[in-house]
């Protein structure tokens with residue numbers, strides 16, 4: 001939501017996608033998510049710039065191995081800096097910019113490490129993506145969002161093994177004008 005409040009044109013585009021694909025006076029449902037590629041791109045771009053697990057989960061080498069030019073002895077703790085990989089200018093164009101459109105190119109999604117890769121990748125990835133997408137879709141569909149002032153939302157990262165914002169988000173949200181949605185809420 002913080003990024004969407006800093007980029008109102010992206011929020012508007014997501015709202016238009018919802019208005020186009022969801023029948024008037026119906027709440028968006030989990031089954032609608034595949035019809036909302038722009039919303040999914042917003043979720044991907046958020047996980048790229050602000051990965052919930054920026055260093056993934058520590059791994060331990062069960063035997064001697066090599067990684068690129070490095071020799072890794074047995075029983076070494078290995079950390080993957082997903083956050084840095086997600087901002088590598090050799091992999092992403094304009095990497096520090098919040099730009100969901102980059103995921104219109106399907107190959108971009110395969111570069112994401114938000115849920116890890118391989119045998120120990122997150123088994124909850126599918127569930128997490130569905131829940132996050134549905135929650136965001138409902139927040140956009142049901143409320144009009146505004147910043148509390150003209151100032152941009154401060155995106156400074158806080159400390160911790162997950163990636164919080166340093167200052168909690170404060171925003172204005174008003175129930176949207178649709179009578180059906182008003183009645184449901």
Ligand code: HEM
Pocket residue numbers: 051052053056057058113114115116117119120121122123124125127128129132
């Ligand atoms: C946005 C939400 C989530 C994110 C960003 C996330 C991210 C991750 C990451 C990065 C890893 C480590 C992968 C690696 O080191 O290669 C992981 C592991 C794991 N995640 Fe998630 N996760 C999320 C939600 C969930 C949910 C909803 C569940 C369960 C329902 C779950 C269960 C697990 C488990 C059990 C592991 C350990 C897998 C293993 O070591 O074999 N996660 N997750």
